[in-house]
Amino acid sequence: MSEPLLRLATLLAALFCWSACDNVGRAFDPNLGNGGAASGTFIQPMVEQGATLDGRPKVQHVFPEGSGWPGKVPIVVVFNESVNESTVAPGGAEPPSLQVRLADASTGSGGGLEPGGGLTTSPPIAARYDFLFGGRVVLIRPSADFDTTKVEKYEIVITSGLRDTDGIRFTSSAEKVIGSFTPDQDSSIEDGEILTVLPVDNTDDALREASVYTIFTKPAVQSSVTTGATGNFVVRTGGSIIDGAVSFPIAAVGFGASGQDGRIVEFKPAVTLASGSFDIVFNDTIGFGTDGQLDFNKSVPFAEFATVAPQAVTSVKIGNSPAGTTDKISASNIASVLVDIELPATTVSGDSVDVRIYGLDKDGGSSGSFNFVDLTETAPSSGSQTITVDFSGQLGTAAEPHFLEGSISLAARLSRGSTRTGYVVSSSQATDPQLDVTMPNLALPGANGAGSVIYYVDQDYLTFFGAADEDLHAVDLVLDAGPPPAPGLRTGILFGMGDGSKFMFDPISLGRRTSPLGFTLTITDLAGNIAPAINGEIVQRGVVTGSLSGGTLTIEAYDEATFAPVSGVTVLVDPGLPTTSIAGRVTGVTGSDGRAIFTGLAGPPATYSVTLIRAGYDLISLLGSPAGFASLPLRPISDDTATLDGNVTYSATQGSSVMLGCNILDDVRAEEIRTTTASPSKIPATAIRPNRPYVVTAFSGTFEPTSKTTFTNFACSVCGVNGLLKEAMQPPVAVGDDGTQAMVLLPSALAARDLAAKYSKDLSTWPGLDASDLVANPTVRVMASLFGVPGMTLVGVGYSKVATGTTYNIDGSYCLGISLSVMSLGPKFWVSTEAIDAGGNLARHRRIIDNPTLGTTFPSNALPGIPTVTAPSGASVGSPSVVYQDRVDTSSIPSGLGFHVLTATDSTGRNWRVIEQDTTTVGAEVTRQLPVMTGVSVAGLQTGSWVVFAESVLLYNIGFGTGDYVLEEMRREEVTYSRAAPKTFTVN
Numbered sequence: 001m002s003e004p005l006l007r008l009a010t011l012l013a014a015l016f017c018w019s020a021c022d023n024v025g026r027a028f029d030p031n032l033g034n035g036g037a038a039s040g041t042f043i044q045p046m047v048e049q050g051a052t053l054d055g056r057p058k059v060q061h062v063f064p065e066g067s068g069w070p071g072k073v074p075i076v077v078v079f080n081e082s083v084n085e086s087t088v089a090p091g092g093a094e095p096p097s098l099q100v101r102l103a104d105a106s107t108g109s110g111g112g113l114e115p116g117g118g119l120t121t122s123p124p125i126a127a128r129y130d131f132l133f134g135g136r137v138v139l140i141r142p143s144a145d146f147d148t149t150k151v152e153k154y155e156i157v158i159t160s161g162l163r164d165t166d167g168i169r170f171t172s173s174a175e176k177v178i179g180s181f182t183p184d185q186d187s188s189i190e191d192g193e194i195l196t197v198l199p200v201d202n203t204d205d206a207l208r209e210a211s212v213y214t215i216f217t218k219p220a221v222q223s224s225v226t227t228g229a230t231g232n233f234v235v236r237t238g239g240s241i242i243d244g245a246v247s248f249p250i251a252a253v254g255f256g257a258s259g260q261d262g263r264i265v266e267f268k269p270a271v272t273l274a275s276g277s278f279d280i281v282f283n284d285t286i287g288f289g290t291d292g293q294l295d296f297n298k299s300v301p302f303a304e305f306a307t308v309a310p311q312a313v314t315s316v317k318i319g320n321s322p323a324g325t326t327d328k329i330s331a332s333n334i335a336s337v338l339v340d341i342e343l344p345a346t347t348v349s350g351d352s353v354d355v356r357i358y359g360l361d362k363d364g365g366s367s368g369s370f371n372f373v374d375l376t377e378t379a380p381s382s383g384s385q386t387i388t389v390d391f392s393g394q395l396g397t398a399a400e401p402h403f404l405e406g407s408i409s410l411a412a413r414l415s416r417g418s419t420r421t422g423y424v425v426s427s428s429q430a431t432d433p434q435l436d437v438t439m440p441n442l443a444l445p446g447a448n449g450a451g452s453v454i455y456y457v458d459q460d461y462l463t464f465f466g467a468a469d470e471d472l473h474a475v476d477l478v479l480d481a482g483p484p485p486a487p488g489l490r491t492g493i494l495f496g497m498g499d500g501s502k503f504m505f506d507p508i509s510l511g512r513r514t515s516p517l518g519f520t521l522t523i524t525d526l527a528g529n530i531a532p533a534i535n536g537e538i539v540q541r542g543v544v545t546g547s548l549s550g551g552t553l554t555i556e557a558y559d560e561a562t563f564a565p566v567s568g569v570t571v572l573v574d575p576g577l578p579t580t581s582i583a584g585r586v587t588g589v590t591g592s593d594g595r596a597i598f599t600g601l602a603g604p605p606a607t608y609s610v611t612l613i614r615a616g617y618d619l620i621s622l623l624g625s626p627a628g629f630a631s632l633p634l635r636p637i638s639d640d641t642a643t644l645d646g647n648v649t650y651s652a653t654q655g656s657s658v659m660l661g662c663n664i665l666d667d668v669r670a671e672e673i674r675t676t677t678a679s680p681s682k683i684p685a686t687a688i689r690p691n692r693p694y695v696v697t698a699f700s701g702t703f704e705p706t707s708k709t710t711f712t713n714f715a716c717s718v719c720g721v722n723g724l725l726k727e728a729m730q731p732p733v734a735v736g737d738d739g740t741q742a743m744v745l746l747p748s749a750l751a752a753r754d755l756a757a758k759y760s761k762d763l764s765t766w767p768g769l770d771a772s773d774l775v776a777n778p779t780v781r782v783m784a785s786l787f788g789v790p791g792m793t794l795v796g797v798g799y800s801k802v803a804t805g806t807t808y809n810i811d812g813s814y815c816l817g818i819s820l821s822v823m824s825l826g827p828k829f830w831v832s833t834e835a836i837d838a839g840g841n842l843a844r845h846r847r848i849i850d851n852p853t854l855g856t857t858f859p860s861n862a863l864p865g866i867p868t869v870t871a872p873s874g875a876s877v878g879s880p881s882v883v884y885q886d887r888v889d890t891s892s893i894p895s896g897l898g899f900h901v902l903t904a905t906d907s908t909g910r911n912w913r914v915i916e917q918d919t920t921t922v923g924a925e926v927t928r929q930l931p932v933m934t935g936v937s938v939a940g941l942q943t944g945s946w947v948v949f950a951e952s953v954l955l956y957n958i959g960f961g962t963g964d965y966v967l968e969e970m971r972r973e974e975v976t977y978s979r980a981a982p983k984t985f986t987v988n
Contacts, residue, residue, distance in 0.1 A: 561635070645739075708812070
């Protein structure tokens with residue numbers, strides 16, 4: 001190419017670059033970054049009332065100048081456009097690019113030559129930087145007062161690091177001195193002066209939306225500054241005083257009794273200023289120190305300014321955000337983004353509207369580097385209107401977006417000729433503008449080995465819980481109509497969401513299901529990206545139901561820790577109750593679905609006993625059941641629990657501690673977790689049941705309490721940060737993992753409710769409990785059961801006091817806010833009284849709170865009788881026979897169901913759990929032969945010493961019946977629970 005053509009091409013390329021750059025100063029700044037390219041490294045998203053202009057930023061005013069200033073004087077620098085705040089005061093080891101420093105006395109500048117020839121520069125003074133007027137005014141407040149006795153000159157310097165919001169340097173030289181001053185006023189002078197007003201005197205382009213500031217040379221007596229008809233700091237036009245309010249908007253220590261800096265006063269007009277001229281007027285009643293007053297040379301008006309003609313746009317927002325979202329750019333609209341700008345009534349046809357969309361710069365990474373795209377549109381008519389600026393194609397595509405995903409901001413201003421308003425910026429707090437083109441993915445529930453999404457539930461009700469890989473805007477759940485029984489609802493009602501993208505639906509009745517129920521889940525993220533429909537199956541575990549009609553019995557074995565089916569399980573089926581004979585026994589082995597099916601059995605009213613055995617698991621038996629289907633849990637011998645731990649935050653007092661509730665505590669006897677008075681904020685590691693969503697509550701106080709109110713602070717994981725919001729349960733914890741909690745307790749003054757009245761319990765009426773020899777006073781807890789949520793959760797604390805003999809008065813307090821928050825989960829509140837005698841027998845009674853709002857309770861005739869085990873007289877050959885007392889009266893409450901559970905543990909720690917629904921007369925002695933292992937090749941418990949204990953449970957459930965229940969409801973609907981002291985059996 002010839003030299004003239006080369007020069008022409010270079011010139012055309014430069015012209016093209018200038019025309020493409022919103023700020024043509026970029027073309028002249030070779031140090032902008034990335035070899036001179038328009039990098040986003042130094043671009044700052046526009047702030048409210050900010051301004052941008054072509055070329056380098058310029059300094060318009062610097063205060064103070066000259067001498068005579070007090071030691072408390074601040075420094076004000078006024079620019080013609082907004083500066084990049086992060087370049088002004090970067091923080092850390094990097095010095096500010098706008099700095100105040102001591103001028104060298106020998107040179108009159110900040111630099112001098114040492115005798116050895118080295119350049120010296122005084123370091124910048126430590127100071128606090130504040131930004132006013134959209135970053136066009138920088139206020140520098142030194143950390144320490146100037147020493148006025150030294151009569152030293154200070155200079156204000158800008159280095160090459162300072163840039164405007166578009167990334168353009170103030171100067172390409174190392175530094176530039178923009179002003180100097182000497183703080184040498186006698187410290188005995190109390191009068192204060194006005195350093196400057198903002199807008200500065202004679203400004204002719206003030207924004208109509210801006211406040212008016214006064215910067216004093218020292219702190220004013222804040223109560224002395226007033227406005228209005230009799231005020232001493234007023235703004236007026238044509239003699240009329242503008243209505244507004246004065247305040248001290250900037251915090252400071254030592255510059256005002258209120259903690260606000262008395263040197264900076266803001267007058268905020270009650271309405272947007274009109275276009276025109278304004279006066280700023282003072283009088284000398286503004287006080288300083290003890291006797292000082294304002295010295296302003298009696299200038300009336302003190303200053304004047306004029307506002308621009310155009311008024312700022314009213315709002316700027318994404319015009320085609322996905323349905324239900326605001327200011328979001330998603331995969332559905334990135335290629336065709338529209339921005340709506342609402343224009344004010346003062347708009348004139350032909351006004352220009354400049355619009356910017358800021359986002360994370362792709363070359364700068366996600367560490368805070370920004371860039372923007374901008375377009376200009378013309379107002380087609382005068383007056384209020386909404387115009388739409390079409391950014392189609394400007395932001396790339398979902399596959400290749402122009403910005404990195406993350407926060408964006410929108411900014412718009414109105415221009416009329418050479419006059420511009422400040423920018424109006426979309427509110428990050430109000431609408432959280434985002435660019436997100438990635439579809440959300442479901443993290444919970446998980447997929448099974450075949451790739452299907454499976455939701456396991458071991459409750460009679462489904463409280464569908466899930467979590468995604470990002471926060472969600474909406475979740476929709478639809479259940480299939482069948483197979484039967486039909487669910488109580490087919491369309492889920494969202495209970496709440498929460499941090500970490502979790503979500504939860506209100507309970508839906510499932511009945512007892514023997515086959516999976518299909519569901520469709522649709523999740524939408526905060527940007528409006530709708531993931532493809534997720535189809536899966538709800539699988540109910542722990543179900544005992546159906547009849548033996550047709551002679552078919554289906555047994556299902558599942559892992560209690562993971563809910564997964566367990567194959568290879570040996571299943572023993574004995575007719576009726578077990579005996580020492582195996583006559584009539586049939587056996588089978590579960591397949592890959594965890595099921596074994598037996599046919600040709602006797603139909604109803606026949607009953608069968610079922611035992612499951614597999615290496616690596618405890619044993620389980622279900623005795624004398626008439627059901628045609630039984631889903632039974634096998635507990636792993638190892639890797640069977642998860643852990644709950646963490647910390648609580650509250651103002652601990654001497655002797656206080658915290659009680660925490662969790663519905664999935666592994667030990668059925670435990671109703672709470674306790675911190676210690678030595679470490680009141682540390683949650684001790686506690687075993688919990690894995691793979692189940694859970695609720696955590698916490699209560700602080702002095703425990704055990706002796707009076708009401710029994711706790712001082714509380715927290716609830718499903719009640720949000722303020723104790724009243726609905727939030728999804730905590731996500732399940734995998735086997736062996738920790739569910740680490742960080743709970744912040746709230747004052748309980750407005751949330752606590754005391755029981756309306758105490759009531760008494762005579763523990764001598766609890767059969768089998770030695771009420772005269774208890775290890776301590778009975779403990780009292782207030783518990784809550786929720787539909788579809790396993791177990792019970794602590795919601796309050798109570799106490800017992802001896803009334804007379806073995807009779808105790810029961811009283812306590814609970815958190816009413818929890819009841820209100822979880823109302824749609826059908827909460828039942830119970831006052832739980834638990835006693836342990838010296839022999840090791842435990843009995844627990846739960847009395848329902850029939851009106852949580854009032855705190856009234858409803859008595860019942862239920863008694864927690866101890867199922868006392870009779871120790872055998874000698875050794876057993878093979879599986880032993882166990883004798884215990886049936887002390888469960890199912891008729892004592894409406895819809896009562898009773899269960900007995902025998903647990904035998906061998907010397908290796910392997911357990912055998914034997915469950916039987918109570919159908920016998922209360923008070924009868926029960927003898928149960930454990931199923932014998934004759935002819936069974938799979939090992940059961942080892943011979944030797946077995947520890948055997950018995951448990952009895954009385955529960956309430958309207959929908960259950962004989963041979964028709966869900967095993968886990970024993971925990972959720974418990975009315976009484978009792979556990980007999982263990983006995984040792986010798987088995988040969």
